[in-house]
Amino acid sequence: MVLQLKTYSNLLANASGEDQANGVSDSSQFDIASSPNGEVKISLILNTSQQSGCHIPNLDAVSKALEDKCRGTYGITEPSFSVMKLMQEFCEYFLAIGADSTDDEKLKTMETSSTLDILKEPAAQDVLGRGDHKGKFCIPSSSSNGSVKCQNLVEVGQKIPRPIYMNGLDILRCTLTSNKVNKSCYIERDENLKVLRGPESLNSCGIVAVQKHCFSVDTVKPLQYFDDITKGEEMVKISLVNGTSSQLPPNFFYIPQNIVFQKAYVNFALARISDEDCCSNCFGDCTSLAIPCACARETGGEFAYQQGGLVKEKFLEECISMNRDPQNHRLFYCKNCPLERSRNENTSNPCKGHLVRKFIKECWCKCGCSKKCGNRVVQRGITVNLQVFLTPEGKGWGLRTLENLPKGAFVCEYVGEIVTNTELYERNLRSTGKERHTYPVLLDADWGSEGVLKDEEALCLDATFYGNVARFINHRCFDANLVEIPVEVETPDHHYYHLAFFTTRKVDALEELTWDYGIDFDDHNHPVKAFRCCCESKGCRDTRNSKRHGVKRRKMEMKA
Numbered sequence: 001m002v003l004q005l006k007t008y009s010n011l012l013a014n015a016s017g018e019d020q021a022n023g024v025s026d027s028s029q030f031d032i033a034s035s036p037n038g039e040v041k042i043s044l045i046l047n048t049s050q051q052s053g054c055h056i057p058n059l060d061a062v063s064k065a066l067e068d069k070c071r072g073t074y075g076i077t078e079p080s081f082s083v084m085k086l087m088q089e090f091c092e093y094f095l096a097i098g099a100d101s102t103d104d105e106k107l108k109t110m111e112t113s114s115t116l117d118i119l120k121e122p123a124a125q126d127v128l129g130r131g132d133h134k135g136k137f138c139i140p141s142s143s144s145n146g147s148v149k150c151q152n153l154v155e156v157g158q159k160i161p162r163p164i165y166m167n168g169l170d171i172l173r174c175t176l177t178s179n180k181v182n183k184s185c186y187i188e189r190d191e192n193l194k195v196l197r198g199p200e201s202l203n204s205c206g207i208v209a210v211q212k213h214c215f216s217v218d219t220v221k222p223l224q225y226f227d228d229i230t231k232g233e234e235m236v237k238i239s240l241v242n243g244t245s246s247q248l249p250p251n252f253f254y255i256p257q258n259i260v261f262q263k264a265y266v267n268f269a270l271a272r273i274s275d276e277d278c279c280s281n282c283f284g285d286c287t288s289l290a291i292p293c294a295c296a297r298e299t300g301g302e303f304a305y306q307q308g309g310l311v312k313e314k315f316l317e318e319c320i321s322m323n324r325d326p327q328n329h330r331l332f333y334c335k336n337c338p339l340e341r342s343r344n345e346n347t348s349n350p351c352k353g354h355l356v357r358k359f360i361k362e363c364w365c366k367c368g369c370s371k372k373c374g375n376r377v378v379q380r381g382i383t384v385n386l387q388v389f390l391t392p393e394g395k396g397w398g399l400r401t402l403e404n405l406p407k408g409a410f411v412c413e414y415v416g417e418i419v420t421n422t423e424l425y426e427r428n429l430r431s432t433g434k435e436r437h438t439y440p441v442l443l444d445a446d447w448g449s450e451g452v453l454k455d456e457e458a459l460c461l462d463a464t465f466y467g468n469v470a471r472f473i474n475h476r477c478f479d480a481n482l483v484e485i486p487v488e489v490e491t492p493d494h495h496y497y498h499l500a501f502f503t504t505r506k507v508d509a510l511e512e513l514t515w516d517y518g519i520d521f522d523d524h525n526h527p528v529k530a531f532r533c534c535c536e537s538k539g540c541r542d543t544r545n546s547k548r549h550g551v552k553r554r555k556m557e558m559k560a
């Protein structure tokens with residue numbers, strides 16, 4: 001509720017020496033706010049644009065000047081007369097008369113309240129109908145386009161709860177909430193989603209400073225929304241959103257760690273970790289040591305991580321280049337490749353080569369350092385805010401980040417069932433004709449050092465039935481923003497390892513996360529039929545891609 005009492009502003013202005021005849025500027029205001037639980041706040045807002053060097057004066061001094069003025073002008077003789085008491089009584093009358101007014105009158109006063117600061121954060125139930133205003137909650141109320149709105153309370157300086165559905169603009173539509181009044185307006189947020197400004201400028205030099213603004217942010221509620229697909233398995237929640245249809249992904253079991261399906265031989269034994277493979281004498285954070293400990297041996301005597309958990313630039317660039325240009329890096333060719341064997345039992349095709357990859361070795365339980373050691377990143381799990389969403393380009397579901405990520409940041413690891421090559425082959429046979437939603441990952445980063453691998457020794461990760469959020473990461477032929485790096489945690493042998501995704505560059509909030517599956521789209525013998533690539537990258541390798549086809553066709557037409 002707002003009242004504008006120019007006379008009061010005049011009195012104040014006069015008390016500060018302004019010309020009585022002129023009064024104060026037209027934009028000076030006297031605002032009153034009340035809350036449903038019986039509190040009233042009076043705000044005086046002066047436009048000081050014509051007066052330089054304005055400061056907030058001592059309130060007692062202002063009251064005293066005003067009391068003297070009232071005594072002289074209105075002939076008040078009562079010695080206990082006090083402006084503050086008068087204001088208090090004013091508030092009491094305000095409430096009493098307000099309580100008697102008709103609903104129409106109440107509505108009228110409410111409608112004029114768009115510039116009002118509020119006395120107290122409104123209780124959530126006053127504004128939104130239920131719940132605790134600090135939490136996130138949705139109030140299903142139909143909007144003009146038939147969608148449902150979701151509201152969260154925020155205030156200036158507070159981070160906006162991450163919108164479920166955001167259009168990427170810096171301005172978010174919101175509803176100013178005060179005394180059950182909901183008024184549409186816009187708020188500005190910075191890139192970290194921190195509210196910068198509400199609908200009213202806070203710069204006016206008011207006698208009673210504007211203290212708090214509460215907004216309820218409207219976000220269009222999607223047709224499907226899950227708060228946490230991990231069901232609490234990760235340290236962060238990972239939401240899933242479908243803004244365009246009610247479609248959901250096929251069912252799967254969320255697991256935060258790899259699990260052996262049946263026959264895969266994965267041996268974690270303390271006895272296999274030699275003194276050289278751990279740092280039992282370390283303490284605290286190994287990455288802060290002047291001389292790196294034994295755990296840096298794998299990465300050439302230097303830790304792969306820099307402080308803050310990012311992969312060091314040089315190491316990262318080598319891993320990226322390896323993926324982009326495998327032929328220029330060391331490849332291992334098996335004499336009898338388990339992969340080729342599983343494609344055709346009768347013929348043994350030559351091995352196409354396996355990249356000899358660089359490994360990161362993290363400290364682990366036989367090390368003396370703490371869990372917070374900078375050389376323990378992947379084992380701490382997902383810490384970034386991620387969201388599964390339906391991609392608009394026809395790739396199905398995808399994964400995006402909800403926060404800006406620096407280059408070299410750990411996002412998640414590829415988690416699935418650990419299956420042997422034979423088991424994978426059998427699965428592929430059973431699923432022939434059916435569309436596969438995930439791509440199995442070979443743990444072949446060090447096959448070269450293992451001699452001839454039997455089928456039951458060659459390991460793969462299959463996230464089709466059991467997996468983590470990485471099963472939603474789509475493929476990009478060129479310039480993917482994630483790169484996979486093998487990470488050794490529990491065991492020093494490279495037979496089993498973790499496959500972790502790190503950012504290849506700075507990634508902005510809401511960007512889709514992608515990695516290069518390493519698919520050869522021209523390999524028609526591959527047990528998993530390649531999907532038609534919609535990565536839209538300039539270097540798309542899928543020759544069926546319409547644009548490249550178009551180019552090819554045009555060239556042929558020109559030749560003809």
Ligand SMILES: C[S@@+](CC[C@H](N)C(=O)[O-])C[C@H]1O[C@@H](n2cnc3c(N)ncnc32)[C@H](O)[C@@H]1O
Binds near residue numbers: 249397533
């Ligand atoms: C690991 S899953 C990724 C999540 C998947 N989009 C989903 O909806 O569950 C791999 C599957 O996603 C689809 N996919 C991934 N990248 C793609 C791309 N660049 N173009 C088209 N489809 C893609 C293919 O169907 C592929 O088999």
